[in-house]
Amino acid sequence: MKILVSHSSSYDYETELYEPLKQSALAEKHTFIFPHDVENVEIETNSHIPDTDLLLAEVSYPSTGAGIEIGLVQAANVPTLFLYKKGTTPSSALKFCKGKQTEYTDSADLVSKIEEYVASN
Numbered sequence: 144m145k146i147l148v149s150h151s152s153s154y155d156y157e158t159e160l161y162e163p164l165k166q167s168a169l170a171e172k173h174t175f176i177f178p179h180d181v182e183n184v185e186i187e188t189n190s191h192i193p194d195t196d197l198l199l200a201e202v203s204y205p206s207t208g209a210g211i212e213i214g215l216v217q218a219a220n221v222p223t224l225f226l227y228k229k230g231t232t233p234s235s236a237l238k239f240c241k242g243k244q245t246e247y248t249d250s251a252d253l254v255s256k257i258e259e260y261v262a263s264n
Contacts, residue, residue, distance in 0.1 A: 198224070202237065
C-alpha cells in the first residue's frame with residue numbers, strides 16, 4: 144500500500160510523525176511518502192495522488208498546504224485517516240471531508256491507531 148503523509152510544518156513532524164512511522168512495522172509492509180524528506184522536497188505532492196492508497200493527514204495544527212492536499216485527495220476519492228493529538232482541536236472544516244477522524248495520545252498510540260485502521264480497511 145502506498146501511504147501519503149500530510150501535515151503542518153509548524154511542529155516537529157520529523158520527531159513526532161516521521162520517525163515513529165519509519166521505525167514501525169508499517170514501514171516494512173507499506174511505502175510511505177513523507178513530503179518533507181530530502182528526496183521528496185522538490186516533488187509536487189499532487190504527483191503522488193493518482194497511485195496513493197491512503198492519506199494520513201495529521202491535523203492537530205492548522206496548515207494551508209495540508210488543506211490543499213486533503214482537498215486534492217478527497218477529489219480523487221482516496222481514503223483518508225485524519226489524526227489529531229489529544230488536547231488539540233482540528234479544523235471544523237473536516238466535518239465536510241470523507242474519512243475517519245482519530246485522536247491519539249503519543250507517538251506509540253499514533254502508530255497503533257494507524258495499524259488498526261490499515262488492518263481493518
